Amino acid sequence: MRERLVVLLCALARRRAGGRRAMPGTGAWDGPQRRAWLRHYYSQRQKRLMTLLIARRRRTSCYFYPRAWPGVRGADWWERVVLKEFSPRDWLEKFRMSKETFFYICNQLRPGLAPHSAHFHPTLPLEKRVAVALWHLATNVEYQTLSPLFGVGPSTVQTCVREVSYAVVLLLKPLYLRLPSEKELENMVRIFRTRWGFPHCIGALDSLHIPIHPPLRLSADYCNGQGWHSILTQATVDGLGQFWDVSTAFPGSMENSAVLESSSLWVLAKEGRLCPNPPKHFMGKAQKYVLLGDATYPLQDWILKPYQEDETLTQRQLQFNYRLKRAHSVIENAFLRLKARWQILLKCDDCSLELLPTLVLACCILHNVCEAHDNPFNQEWLEGTEPTELPKPCQPAPAAMEDGRAEQVRELMCQYFESCGEG
Numbered sequence: 001m002r003e004r005l006v007v008l009l010c011a012l013a014r015r016r017a018g019g020r021r022a023m024p025g026t027g028a029w030d031g032p033q034r035r036a037w038l039r040h041y042y043s044q045r046q047k048r049l050m051t052l053l054i055a056r057r058r059r060t061s062c063y064f065y066p067r068a069w070p071g072v073r074g075a076d077w078w079e080r081v082v083l084k085e086f087s088p089r090d091w092l093e094k095f096r097m098s099k100e101t102f103f104y105i106c107n108q109l110r111p112g113l114a115p116h117s118a119h120f121h122p123t124l125p126l127e128k129r130v131a132v133a134l135w136h137l138a139t140n141v142e143y144q145t146l147s148p149l150f151g152v153g154p155s156t157v158q159t160c161v162r163e164v165s166y167a168v169v170l171l172l173k174p175l176y177l178r179l180p181s182e183k184e185l186e187n188m189v190r191i192f193r194t195r196w197g198f199p200h201c202i203g204a205l206d207s208l209h210i211p212i213h214p215p216l217r218l219s220a221d222y223c224n225g226q227g228w229h230s231i232l233t234q235a236t237v238d239g240l241g242q243f244w245d246v247s248t249a250f251p252g253s254m255e256n257s258a259v260l261e262s263s264s265l266w267v268l269a270k271e272g273r274l275c276p277n278p279p280k281h282f283m284g285k286a287q288k289y290v291l292l293g294d295a296t297y298p299l300q301d302w303i304l305k306p307y308q309e310d311e312t313l314t315q316r317q318l319q320f321n322y323r324l325k326r327a328h329s330v331i332e333n334a335f336l337r338l339k340a341r342w343q344i345l346l347k348c349d350d351c352s353l354e355l356l357p358t359l360v361l362a363c364c365i366l367h368n369v370c371e372a373h374d375n376p377f378n379q380e381w382l383e384g385t386e387p388t389e390l391p392k393p394c395q396p397a398p399a400a401m402e403d404g405r406a407e408q409v410r411e412l413m414c415q416y417f418e419s420c421g422e423g
Helices: 002-017 031-059 072-085 088-095 099-112 126-139 143-150 154-176 182-196 256-262 264-270 315-341 356-372 406-420
Strands: 201-211 230-237 243-251 290-292
Touching (some): 072 126, 088 126, 099 126, 099 154, 099 356, 126 143, 126 154, 126 356, 143 154, 154 356, 182 201, 182 315, 201 256, 201 315, 230 256, 230 315, 243 264, 243 356, 256 264, 290 315, 315 356, 315 406
Parallel strands (some): 201 290
Antiparallel strands (some): 201 230
16 A cells, blocks of 8 residues: 555656656666655655745734733633732732732833734733733743643733833833922931931942843853853832842943943033032032942942941941941842832743843832832842852942042041940
């Protein structure tokens, strides 16, 4: 039966060739030759078919692949279990926020996530798209793991993360991550003085390294001083630990001082937009509001950092260092809470470099939303947020960036703390 089928295929091939191509050999055509010729013929035929398919796809402006759309099981799980049976603890654990805050965010994002009639498949409900994105940002589970939970494909999960992140930055950033007004700056000064014991201060400044898988051609640029690959985010928080300035997606090899000079915060400070005009008086002198940094930032009349620790420090300088480090811890705590709440920042594996700036900004904005709405924070989320194998890079600021006038500001602060006692 097999030999008859081979003979039939050979005859069909000869008829298709139409005499334009001579059969190999003459007379009796032996089995090995025939099989070799048939393999060659069908291999070439397969290549021609693939070429035609590729050409057809390139000529077509829009084409779709058949796929299994979300089944009843996934939709039932979201609509029946999540929306109706999730307890407040479940909402907090899976979405890092209360149910009320979740639907508040959905309503705020509605203008930016309106359904598009051009979609081939029925658009997912807005709440479901937001839920998919928040679940991924909170747990950092892979797209393939999350997709069957919601009854959607991995590509749909990726699309939800991208679209919701863009919508958060577009619609919530003007509300929750912006330059404070003059009245708000005065309130921030009051909070830092009463809560952290540091006067005339509007924020703490620091950087966050986020581990990534870099592109091969840019591997050296994203390798930081500790030998692992990261993107660098510079942020400033108020006395409550809420972000009000974020510059992100700098290569991990950059130093904090270089990032500062490249950020919008540097421009704002040089333009005098971080304090009233004229500046408020402090210890009898007109003085700009200050930010608190660490040794990786340059000393400026608007950025204070600790004195270098050695045996020559006086008691008042040691007191200044203690006060500054205690107040500066507000941003260290803010970074811990940010990474614990949105664990996508612990390792950005599934995210492209193009999306990373938007994703980091979205996480900072969502952090502010949760903090502003007094959503509970689970201390168990902190487990694993500081892996010991990824120590934070720390490069001192170059002396060339130091401002000589800033030493007078530190001296004023020392006088203030000396007059106030230990506190």
